[in-house]
Amino acid sequence: xxxxxxxxxxxxxxSHRLGEWAGHAPVLEEEVALANIALDLLGQARVLLSLAGDxxxxxxxxxxxxxxxxxxxxxxxxxxxxxxxxxxYFSVYQRGLYEQLAAGGGDFAGLAAKAVKEVAYHQDHATxxxxxxxxxxxxxxxxxxxxxxxxxxxxGELFQPVEGVEIDWPSLHTDWLATVTGVLQQATxxxxxxxxxxxxxAGAGRQGIHTEPFGRxxxxxxxxxxxxxxxxx
Amino acid sequence: MAAVxxxxxxxxxxxxxxxxxxxxxDGPAGADVAQQAAFDAAVAADERIEPRDxxxxxxxxxxxxxxxxxxxxxxxxxxxxxxxxxxxxxxxxKAILMAKVQDEAGHGLYLYSAAETLxxxxxxxxxxxHAGRQRYSSIFNYPTLTWADVGxxxxxxxxxxITNQVPLCRCSYGPYxxxxxxxxxxESFHQRQGYELLLTLGRGTPGQRxxxxxxxxxxxxxxxxxxxxxxxxxxxxxxxxxxxxxxxSNDELRQRFVDICVPQAEALGLTLPDPDLRWNEERGHxxxxxxxxxxxxxxxxxxxxxxxxxxxxxxxxxxxGAWVRDAAASYALKHPAPTRHAxxxxxxxxxxxxxxxxxxxxxxPNAEATA
Ligand SMILES: [Fe+2]
Ligand SMILES: [Fe+2]
Numbered sequence: 001x002x003x004x005x006x007x008x009x010x011x012x013x014x015s016h017r018l019g020e021w022a023g024h025a026p027v028l029e030e031e032v033a034l035a036n037i038a039l040d041l042l043g044q045a046r047v048l049l050s051l052a053g054d055x056x057x058x059x060x061x062x063x064x065x066x067x068x069x070x071x072x073x074x075x076x077x078x079x080x081x082x083x084x085x086x087x088x089y090f091s092v093y094q095r096g097l098y099e100q101l102a103a104g105g106g107d108f109a110g111l112a113a114k115a116v117k118e119v120a121y122h123q124d125h126a127t128x129x130x131x132x133x134x135x136x137x138x139x140x141x142x143x144x145x146x147x148x149x150x151x152x153x154x155x156g157e158l159f160q161p162v163e164g165v166e167i168d169w170p171s172l173h174t175d176w177l178a179t180v181t182g183v184l185q186q187a188t189x190x191x192x193x194x195x196x197x198x199x200x201x202a203g204a205g206r207q208g209i210h211t212e213p214f215g216r217x218x219x220x221x222x223x224x225x226x227x228x229x230x231x232x233x
Numbered sequence: 234m235a236a237v238x239x240x241x242x243x244x245x246x247x248x249x250x251x252x253x254x255x256x257x258x259d260g261p262a263g264a265d266v267a268q269q270a271a272f273d274a275a276v277a278a279d280e281r282i283e284p285r286d287x288x289x290x291x292x293x294x295x296x297x298x299x300x301x302x303x304x305x306x307x308x309x310x311x312x313x314x315x316x317x318x319x320x321x322x323x324x325x326x327k328a329i330l331m332a333k334v335q336d337e338a339g340h341g342l343y344l345y346s347a348a349e350t351l352x353x354x355x356x357x358x359x360x361x362x363h364a365g366r367q368r369y370s371s372i373f374n375y376p377t378l379t380w381a382d383v384g385x386x387x388x389x390x391x392x393x394x395i396t397n398q399v400p401l402c403r404c405s406y407g408p409y410x411x412x413x414x415x416x417x418x419x420e421s422f423h424q425r426q427g428y429e430l431l432l433t434l435g436r437g438t439p440g441q442r443x444x445x446x447x448x449x450x451x452x453x454x455x456x457x458x459x460x461x462x463x464x465x466x467x468x469x470x471x472x473x474x475x476x477x478x479x480x481x482s483n484d485e486l487r488q489r490f491v492d493i494c495v496p497q498a499e500a501l502g503l504t505l506p507d508p509d510l511r512w513n514e515e516r517g518h519x520x521x522x523x524x525x526x527x528x529x530x531x532x533x534x535x536x537x538x539x540x541x542x543x544x545x546x547x548x549x550x551x552x553x554g555a556w557v558r559d560a561a562a563s564y565a566l567k568h569p570a571p572t573r574h575a576x577x578x579x580x581x582x583x584x585x586x587x588x589x590x591x592x593x594x595x596x597x598p599n600a601e602a603t604a
Contacts, residue, residue, distance in 0.1 A: 012324075016319065019318045019319060019327075019331055020318075020319060022311060022315035022318055022331070022334050022335075023311045023312045023315040023334070023546065023550065024546070024549075024550045024553075025550065025554065026550070026551075026553065026554020026555075026557035026558060027554055027557065027558055027561075028308065028338055028341055028342055028345070028355075029342070030557075031308075031311070031335070031338035031341075032335055032338050032339055032342065035331055035332075035334065035335035035338065036335065038331055039328060039331055039332060039335070042324065042327060042328050042331065043328070045324070046324050046325075046328070049324075055324050056323050056324060059324055060322070060323075079553075080554070080557050131564065132560055132561045132564040132565075133557070133560050133564075135564055135567065135568075136559070136560025136561065136563045136564045137556065137559050137560050137563045139556050139559075139560070140556055140557065140559070140560030140563075143556070220319050220320060221319060221320065223320060224320045224321075224322045224380055225322040225323070228322070228438060228440055228441065230438075231322075231437050231438050231440070231441055232323075232433065232437065233322040233323040233325075233326055233433060233437075
């Protein structure tokens with residue numbers, strides 16, 4: 001089931017990346033908050049992957065090319081600002097997506113209705129930190145701007161329609177742009193434009209084309225499970 | 234007895250008993266004696282000492298030392314287990330482990346807050362940790378080498394922590410006792426999860442069983458050391474018992490732990506690495522072999538396998554996070570929020586106010602995970 005895999009992989013991969021912050025967060029409250037978000041996403045991933053098959057087989061035994069997540073979520077954490085920019089872009093997207101799915105009454109309506117509450121908190125968290133970092137100190141402003149700029153090219157892919165996800169994709173994009181623009185402006189940040197025509201942009205994650213860091217992430221994630229074929233844990 | 238500071242004298246007015254006697258015409262020395270008497274009486278009567286009550290300087294210092302060490306242990310203790318989050322072999326185990334590591338961060342938060350009621354700030358305590366002037370539990374200076382170590386830590390390390398901490402729920406200092414009630418509930422989840430992880434490995438493939446036995450072999454002795462030096466060599470024990478910060482001696486608690494673990498190890502189908510371990514009918518307890526206190530002292534001195542690594546990671550996270558904390562403080566100055574608690578330190582106001590609440594109501598994955 002393409003749709004469950006696409007949405008499930010997004011949640012699984014981002015959860016994994018956020019889990020990498022454990023023990024490294026800039027302040028103790030963020031240890032709790034980032035783990036919270038990672039746990040929400042992992043919970044969503046488990047429901048979604050279970051719709052498509054066995055959650056552990058899908059997570060631990062698929063090759064890189066079989067993953068259907070967008071490239072945005074697999075990007076390494078970078079500094080805290082980079083992680084927050086990724087969170088902002090993704091949580092605004094996921095909230096819009098789940099709101100439409102919840103209202104639509106299709107296959108994902110139940111899951112989306114529950115998850116949208118979690119995602120509203122994720123968006124709130126990302127928004128607050130974007131404001132603090134953008135409008136904090138000179139250094140935090142620069143770092144936040146760098147994160148926002150670096151990840152911008154990965155956002156176009158978010159709005160490629162996913163087969164089996166029956167929503168209004170153009171309005172998802174319009175709403176996302178309006179929300180993100182509003183937050184960035186309030187945070188005194190420059191809203192990225194482009195990329196210019198001819199520049200490389202991300203966009204094939206849904207087709208199983210990923211970026212280099214993703215293979216390493218999977219190697220680490222899958223290694224133990226694959227080392228003991230057939231074992232249960 | 235050390236001199237009572239003006240500040241503490243003022244605080245002493247909050248306790249009715251202290252007020253009645255301290256307000257008398259005896260002068261400072263007499264007030265001192267009266268306050269001390271009121272404190273002693275409160276402790277003897279098993280009343281809780283609260284932050285605004287008068288307390289002896291040495292009691293305060295002893296609590297700060299112990300609570301800071303406890304808080305530091307929670308946050309340093311995240312590292313060995315977080316080491317396995319990215320490699321957890323099933324999504325269910327990954328959720329359990331992430332929730333556990335998150336719980337430990339939460340325990341750190343409660344304990345730093347409880348310690349702050351004694352007039353020290355989290356910032357100060359962290360600085361002392363980073364400078365090596367306050368300790369954390371030596372157990373976390375051992376490495377987690379395999380996945381089974383996650384189970385062994387839950388079963389033995391959280392298990393030893395519970396044995397140590399359940400009596401602290403009746404500690405004479407109110408905020409510490411209350412924090413421990415909350416923490417102990419979660420620690421017992423952790424202990425059961427660790428046990429269940431090992432049980433699964435024990436019933437698994439030969440490779441999984443070997444992994445479980447190896448982990449228990451490595452974690453057993455360090456877990457026994459968690460109860461601290463033997464009673465005749467324990468520096469702070471006697472005074473802490475009189476103050477009812479501590480209720481049982483190190484050796485008593487260690488014995489209790491051994492007696493609990495032996496049947497559990499049998500049920501797991503794992504052996505404990507001690508040839509001298511046997512039931513002593515006469516004592517009604519298990520006898521066990523001699524602990525290598527030289528190793529304990531060495532790890533305490535900083536010579537354990539991971540002392541350097543743990544402290545370096547902690548310092549680095551703190552240093553690399555400085556610009557984030559600065560940004561939050563600067564933003565809070567530019568945009569003061571009216572609902573913010575006036576006395577909350579900057580690092581608390583950084584986090585959106587919903588976070589802790591969210592953590593507590595975070596039942597969906599946690600509940601599934603801890604079931
Ligand atoms: Fe804990
Ligand atoms: Fe624990």
